[in-house]
Amino acid sequence: MSTVTAQEVKALRDLTGAGFIDCKNALTESGGDIDKAVELLRARNQAAAAKRAGAETTEGVVQSYIHPGNKIGVLVEIDCQTDFVARNERFVEFARDLALHIAAAAPLAITEDEVPAEDREREERIAIEQAADRPENVRERIVAGKLDKWLDEVVLLRQKHVNEDKHGGKTIEELRAALAAETGENVVIRRFSRFQVGS
Secondary structure (H helix, E strand, C coil), X not given: CCCCCHHHHHHHHHHHCCCHHHHHXXXXXXXXXXXXXXXXXXXXXXXXXXXXCCCCCCEEEEXXXXXXXXXXXXXXXXXXXXXXXXXXXXXXXXXXXXXHHHHHHCCCECCHHHCCHHHHHHHHHHHHHHCCCCCHHHHHHHHHHHHHHHHHHHEHHHCECCCHHHHCCCEHHXXXXXXXXXXXXXXXXXXXXXXECCC
16 A cells, blocks of 8 residues: 655645545545545545535634633634524534633644744654664655654644544544534634633
């Protein structure tokens, strides 16, 4: 099985508008074949939902979550295209579940591009240091793998929802894309703030 490159994922995202994780999974399943990956995404309604990804989102909800003990709190804004969807119980439930997830998982950023450069550079330096005793020909892959794993832990859209019983190990991006497909609207996680006493 061939390794999927970031350029291939970007090309598929540009072609379909589907989410990063969905594109990566489709390319992995199709063995890197772009046409087959597009078919897989279309079969999953991701490409159709993704066509709305550029649509303006002027409606939505702000949801809060306060953890028992009142030491951690979250505010999250989820946007959509119409007030009809914003009032939909599934949409509101997604926002509630997301606020709870953010309280538990403490992501740094919503997307990979929003991760602060200094944090990324620090993690890369640590990975380079940890790989220093490995053969030179594999160091680069080790560093890339460690950085990728770290991004899975700190980027909201790449994180698996903390409630695995309810969401079956799906990532936040997979849940967002499924909601967009279900509602027929662009669904955007606009911003969040996580508050913790003493930090």
